[in-house]
Amino acid sequence: FRSRRGQGDWIVVMAGHSRQADDRDRDRVSWSDIKTGKYALSGKADVVLIDRAKYAGNVGSILRHMPVFGTEVLFLTQSMHDPGSPYPTYPRSFVKEALRVSMARHYEEFSSKLCVLDSGGESEILELLAFLKDRGFVLLVLENVEVFEQLNLARQKLLNQTPSALHTAPLPHHCIYDDESTLRDVTRPIAFIFGGEVGGTLPHVLEQCDAGAYIPSRVVSSSDSTAGAHADSMLEVDLAGGIKGTEVDSLKHGRDDEDEPHGTPSRPFLRTHSCNVSVSACVVLSERFRVKLLAENQSGRQRSASRARDDLCCWLGIFGLTVHRAR
Numbered sequence: 001f002r003s004r005r006g007q008g009d010w011i012v013v014m015a016g017h018s019r020q021a022d023d024r025d026r027d028r029v030s031w032s033d034i035k036t037g038k039y040a041l042s043g044k045a046d047v048v049l050i051d052r053a054k055y056a057g058n059v060g061s062i063l064r065h066m067p068v069f070g071t072e073v074l075f076l077t078q079s080m081h082d083p084g085s086p087y088p089t090y091p092r093s094f095v096k097e098a099l100r101v102s103m104a105r106h107y108e109e110f111s112s113k114l115c116v117l118d119s120g121g122e123s124e125i126l127e128l129l130a131f132l133k134d135r136g137f138v139l140l141v142l143e144n145v146e147v148f149e150q151l152n153l154a155r156q157k158l159l160n161q162t163p164s165a166l167h168t169a170p171l172p173h174h175c176i177y178d179d180e181s182t183l184r185d186v187t188r189p190i191a192f193i194f195g196g197e198v199g200g201t202l203p204h205v206l207e208q209c210d211a212g213a214y215i216p217s218r219v220v221s222s223s224d225s226t227a228g229a230h231a232d233s234m235l236e237v238d239l240a241g242g243i244k245g246t247e248v249d250s251l252k253h254g255r256d257d258e259d260e261p262h263g264t265p266s267r268p269f270l271r272t273h274s275c276n277v278s279v280s281a282c283v284v285l286s287e288r289f290r291v292k293l294l295a296e297n298q299s300g301r302q303r304s305a306s307r308a309r310d311d312l313c314c315w316l317g318i319f320g321l322t323v324h325r326a327r
Helices: 007-027 031-036 056-069 092-102 122-134 145-161 226-234 247-252 277-326
Strands: 047-051 073-077 113-116 138-142 173-175 190-194 211-214
Touching: 031 113, 031 122, 047 056, 047 122, 047 277, 056 073, 056 092, 056 277, 073 122, 092 113, 122 138, 138 277, 145 211, 190 277
Parallel strands: 047 073, 047 190, 073 113, 138 190, 138 211, 173 211
Antiparallel strands: none
């Protein structure tokens, strides 16, 4: 090199940027590549979808554990984002922090990918859900059990008023440990859908889901307390216009639980105590992984038993032929 600030230095810098770009491409996949088939989903591994994530650390924590449980892609959507906005759905700093927490660049092989949908808005997430459904994924939404109860109650009321209304069938939901849970069906891949840290899953997403699941809790039921009764009275789902109250309005204006003092009368509906979204996702994915392992072991034992029977029949056939010849 001619000097420390010469052309050679720029070559080194550019090479460094190239390596960083390669690492970034290894950790991420674009929505356009998935739609066009340039990056093909395996069709066997599960995927995760998080809508309106607020904390990059939660996203990174989920992504970090996904390769352990054999989950392929983490889709990051922002259904409350204006598609016409010049700002991205998630800032570059958010994505960078999520990848840092995921530790993806510290492993030689990191099988899971992060896919950030850039446009935002309700139509984009509905397009993604339809895409996954067409490819055989079961859309399984994870929420608090009272959300499913209130949703089905609202659907029943709507069905009584308008028998021909769409999306009025009760949404089946079970504890993730129940035998009837969709999570235990290993014949089809699952798209696990989580709402953001503020507000949970929005009604237009719930309407597209095939089933629901929840994590059991030792926390006292909301109906057993005064605060819980207040929560039940505020948790009303309006299938025509979304969630009643100030929940959706506060999300549109970018407000959250930290923006207003506690006890403000116009706060969104109260929720029962629940797990952090990253903890919830890891609990659900680990249970799904355990179910798959049991199914694989059972299938392996069945194949071993079948081979043992075939070998036994083979030896009996040889032995019978030998005895017949001796006679």
